Amino acid sequence: MRYADDYIDTRLFDAAEFQQRLQTTKSAIPVFRDALKTGDKELNLRFQDNASITEIVGQRGWLIDQILIHMWQQYDWPDQNAVALLAVGGYGRQELHPASDVDLLFLYHDVLDDVTQEYIEQFLTFLWDIKLEVGHSVRTPIDTQAMAADDITVMTNLLEARLLIGSQALFEQLQALIGPEHMWPAKTFFEAKVAEQASRYSRYHDTAYNLEPNIKDGPGGLRDIQTVLWVAKRHFGSPQLQNLFGRGFLTNEEYQLLNECQNFLWKVRYLLHQLTGRHDDRLGFEYQRTIAEKLGYQDTEQHLGVETLMKQYYRTAEEVRQLNEMLLQLFQEAILRPEKNQVKPLNKRFRVCNDLIEVAHDRVFADRPFALLEIFLLLENHPEIKGIRASTVRLLRYYKSSIDDAFRSDLRATSLFYEILCQPQGVTRVLRMMRRYGILDAYIPAFGNIVGQMQYDLFHVYTVDQHTLSVLHNLRCFSIDKHQHEFPLCSKIMAHLPKPELLYLAGLFHDIAKGRGGDHSELGQHDAMAFCQLHSMSPHGSRLVAWLVKNHLLMSVTAQRQDISDPDVIHRFALQVMDLAHLDYLYLLTVADIRATSPKLWNSWKASLLEDLYNRTRHALRDGLSNPIDRQVRIESIKRQANSLLDSTDQVGVDMLWDTLDDEYFLRCSPGDIARETDAILLKAPNEPLxxxxxxxxxxxxxxxxxxxxxxxxxxxxxxxxxxxxxxxxxxxxxxxxxxxxxxxxxxxxxxxxxxxxxxxxxxxxxxxxxxxxxxxxxxxxxxxxxxxxxxxxxxxxxxxxxxxxxxxxxxxxxxxxxxxxxxxxxxxxxxxxxxxxxxxxxxxxxxxxxxxxxxxxxxxxxxxxxxxxxxxxxxxxxxxxxxxxxxxxx
Known part of the structure; x- marks a missing residue:
């Protein structure tokens, strides 16, 4: 919302009452300070009454305008035409949150006289005295132009400059000097902002799914919306989102969605600034519960209110990131304008245009709905294609609603999806793309329920959908030659796995029932079985996938909570696993699952623990479950092996020592460790610890x-x-x-x-x-x-x-x-x-x-x-x- 010069809100700032107080008070500081406090209090009340957040952030900008303009008028400037006060950055957009930066630019002619300089210093001191935090610079238009030419950040701040008071001529001079005909033409500006965004993304590991996300600078945050606006402003002279759909860059639905996303992020940011009392855009754990409560998110049997808030945040950030990506690609086509599009047909429905896949015509998904999946199979078969063209992304988003029960039962669709899982390359890449554009959520509705679903703890550092896709990525790495040195046993097993696609399906469904209440492994098993049957998979394959989903935690729990040196533990585990094939599939899924839970969770100790359990169980299965290892036979075998490794020739001493130790010692330790410890104990001095x-x-x-x-x-x-x-x-x-x-x-x-x-x-x-x-x-x-x-x-x-x-x-x-x-x-x-x-x-x-x-x-x-x-x-x-x-x- 933008406010005209004649906008008046006396509840927010009563100019007449303010002037009266100034005239009757010796010091102006408390008058200005009280006006700022009163205005902020009124805005907070409006926020609590669910007033439009768009209006609130604009009204705070208007409030600060009044404070600054009236303060400016307290000084007898030597020449009003020689100096100007500009709002820049977010304040220039007239979008201010409780602790947002109030960025100011004092413009002056070639020489700054002593009086004006003193007034500016007094002005800034006065701002600090009334507790208004500002960022400021004092420059001539020429100096400002020079700095903007060297720094894209300065240029961006100036792009939104707004004259508050002072010389209109100076303001217009600056606007002319920084125009695209003098510096940062649209093409260069666009490339710089895209590079800047990529750098910003890398600081947040290129994901919006951080446990404590930055709602301004993180991927999918407010900065993504602002980047779109900056590029549009530089190229089209249009600083408003609503002007973009008139130019064909945004549909009305996309405009409404982007507005809704911005409003949600603004509400969260407004509360965050209130709670912290400072400019802090990191949505930290210490504030998430309180913000959830204030926004009305309540705890239920299935979810905490804070989990629902964060789910809404992650989904919002993903929508913003998608729209940002689509708009920037459309801008790229409009701004960079390649001289000639390189078009190559793939089939009747799709073609490649400048390394991006696109539909052959706008009716493709309407006429052939199965093409919503076919496009991703083509991406797997043609790894040289870099992505999907923005116009086709828009069509994917629009037509995904046609994925209904009839679509999911269509043999063409089920065959295409299963074929996507069976490809030798690109599986993880296209599944992530299908998730990004909402196709995976639509095709597997249960997956849609876990999108953005977080668990409010420090163990699960990813949302359930992101974790699931990471599990699939880990599984795929086991089949890629360049990763063989990282997980040699996993790679060896994977190379001989008869149907890797069954493992991928198990990975896709293993956590799909989280957040519903009840045992997610049990519930997920039924989802997996139904999906396999719908896709006409064999009974054996369907049962294997369902078993893996139900038992995906079995191996990690056994390894980490039971004594796997005990033959009885191994026998019980082997009975549950049943055969070598189930063991192979379960081991691979377990390793991939643990590695995808948290970067800090996987380590060499866990790797050795799981590998030990795998090898012990493999031996038990090969020996036959009907013939479990006899404890005493195993103990005698270990003793014989240890005896052959001893340095000591004192067999009597060895026998006497071993007689003092119980059976568990020999079951737990390797023959080499037993021999080494036995030799050391026999040689140690009495009464001294070893x-x-x-x-x-x-x-x-x-x-x-x-x-x-x-x-x-x-x-x-x-x-x-x-x-x-x-x-x-x-x-x-x-x-x-x-x-x-x-x-x-x-x-x-x-x-x-x-x-x-x-x-x-x-x-x-x-x-x-x-x-x-x-x-x-x-x-x-x-x-x-x-x-x-x-x-x-x-x-x-x-x-x-x-x-x-x-x-x-x-x-x-x-x-x-x-x-x-x-x-x-x-x-x-x-x-x-x-x-x-x-x-x-x-x-x-x-x-x-x-x-x-x-x-x-x-x-x-x-x-x-x-x-x-x-x-x-x-x-x-x-x-x-x-x-x-x-x-x-x-x-």
Whole structure:
């Protein structure tokens, strides 16, 4: 909305009352300050009353105009025709949010006299005194022209310059000097803005789907709309969106959509500025819930209100980005105007024009709806085509509504979609394009439900649709030669996979039921089966896809939460997997899924864990599920192999030591580790702790401690490792029959890598010292991401007694913070429990640890008073944030 010079809003700014106060008050500062506060308060009330956000941002611009004009009039300028005050940038567009920059340009003739210079300095000081933050420059028209010629940002700000008060002649002189006939002609300006946008996108990883998006500069943000307007203004002299559809660049529907998108982004930005009190366009976690509440988004059984807000944001940003892309391409054709279009026919319906695919005529999708899918198959078959021409994109967006149940049942459509999945190249690329233009959402309505769907946590860093497409990208990489060195086992399996398209379908559907409530794996299984049957797939292939969707978390849960050194665990998992084919498909889907969840989630430790589970299960399946491995036979085999690797010739000493160790030690450790540890223990001095670092690294660093048993050993050593900023991902303890303890830790650095040799040796020496002296159990000083405080999770402790394995399983869910493991260890000691094994897992801000615990006699911990002690003490310790309360519990 633009305001004419005679626009008056006395509730926003009452000029008569303002002048009266000026005349009766000694100091003008409180008068101007109060006028600004009163105006802002009125605008906030209008916002709360759901007034048009377009009017509100324009009215704030008008309010600032009045403040500045009346302030200007307080000075007796020597020559009104020698100076001018201009609004530039966003203020020049008369679009101001509560903390938007108020950018000003003071224009003057060749020489700035002393009085005028002093007045300008006083003017700016006065603005700061009334708490109005401004950006300013003081230049001549010639100087301004020179700066604009060298800097596209300066030129862009000036493009929207508006005279507030002062010399009209100076303003017109500047306008003439910076015209396209003197600098930045439309072609050069367009190319510079496109390059600038690409650079801006790269700062945000070329995605609108950031957890804390920048609503102004991020892809799909307000800057994308402004870029379109700037290019249009430079070329057509048209600064208004509504003028573009009159020129054929925007349809009325697109204009309305772009307006709706801008209004939504403006509302979010207005509230963000209110909440922060500063110019901050990052939609941070600390503000998302509040903004959702103020905009009326409410929690439901399926979704939090904040998730609904962010879903709306991501969908809006995607629409803006699409329209921006389409308009810039249309501008490119209009501005750059190639001398001759290079046109090459593909078939009766499509052709290539200047490396872009387009329809042969405007009725293609109306006459042959299946062509809505055919265009993407052609893109796969012709990788030299760079994209889709903007005019055809517009038709895709328009005709996608013709994709209905009849379309989805059409053999031509189902055949085309299945063929798209079967191509040797371009699958991920075209699926992303189909998603971008709404074709994938329309063809698979359930997929449309997850577009923009976020989960309000620090673990899932992508929306569900973006995560799904990333899973497909990861799966495709397994079949590409240049990625073989990254995932050799995955590439080897993929090369022998009979039907990769079944894997892609499983990836496409694995999270498709998220956000509906209930078990998304179970619900997604039914969606996948229905889709496969609709596409006339074989019963075997349909069942495989549905099984993968239902069980896509099975392998990761087994690897990260169960003891995969236990043959019984492997046997149970193998029974669920059933055969080698299911195992191959599931392993590939699991690796791709974990890698696509968060850039920080995948590491060499998880890779080795999954590969270990895969290989163990593969052996079990080859040996036959009806003949599970006998534990004792396996233990004897491992002992024989370890014995052959020993350096020690003291067989009696070896046998005596091995007799003190339980069966789980031999099941868990490799023959090489057993031999190495046995040799070291037999050679160690009495009463001195032994700490070993195994030679083989599997993406992590292992420490094995052998020392005299004592109750606080686990708590003491765990605390030491945490104080060294190490992440413990696994631990197990074996108490020997000679009252010694063998304690094993697997650790990672903060960045999920293994320790280098020098640091590992320092930690080894530190563990030796920790075994010999008590530790200070004061609070651990360790950095954690500030966002975690917005995702606190109440501590939950659950127990399951496993009599067959002679232990109690304690499952802990809590907020990630320094010292969780050592605090649990202290509580175990206090409540009479001992650790047998631990699987440590952190998902964003959420800790999900599994502890296998026993009592001091080596039996399952099951006395009610002991379990109550553990539950109560762990909750109290982990949810207690006051250090003095922690100190009173120190053992």
């Amino acid at each position: 700490v070993l670092i195994p030679d083989a690294l599997k993406g992590s660093t292992d420490f094995t401690i052998y020392t005299e048993d004592r109750d606080d050993l686990f708590a003491t050593t765990a605390l030491y490792l945490e104080k060294q900023r190490l992440n413990v991902v696994a631990a197990y303890i074996i108490t020997t029959k000679k009252h010694c303890t063998l304690l094993h830790y697997t650790v990672l650095e903060d960045d999920s890598t293994h320790l280098d040799e020098k640091r590992a040796e320092v930690i080894r020496q530190g563990l030796i010292a920790a075994c010999q002296q008590p530790q200070d159990f004061s609070a651990i000083k360790r950095h954690q991401p500030s966002q975690i405080k917005y995702f606190t999770i109440p501590t939950q402790v659950e127990f399951t007694i496993d009599h067959s394995s002679h232990h109690t399983v304690m499952e802990l869910v809590t907020t990630d913070r320094p010292g969780v493991l050592s605090r649990v260890a202290q509580v175990l000691q206090k409540c009479g429990g001992r650790l047998k094994n631990a699987k440590i897992a952190t998902f964003g801000s959420k800790v999900e640890d599994v502890f296998y615990i026993i009592d001091k006699e080596g039996k399952p911990l099951q006395l009610p008073e002991q379990l109550d002690c553990l539950r109560t003490q762990i909750k109290e310790w982990l949810d207690d944030t006051e250090q003095q309360k922690l100190q009173k519990h120190v053992i």
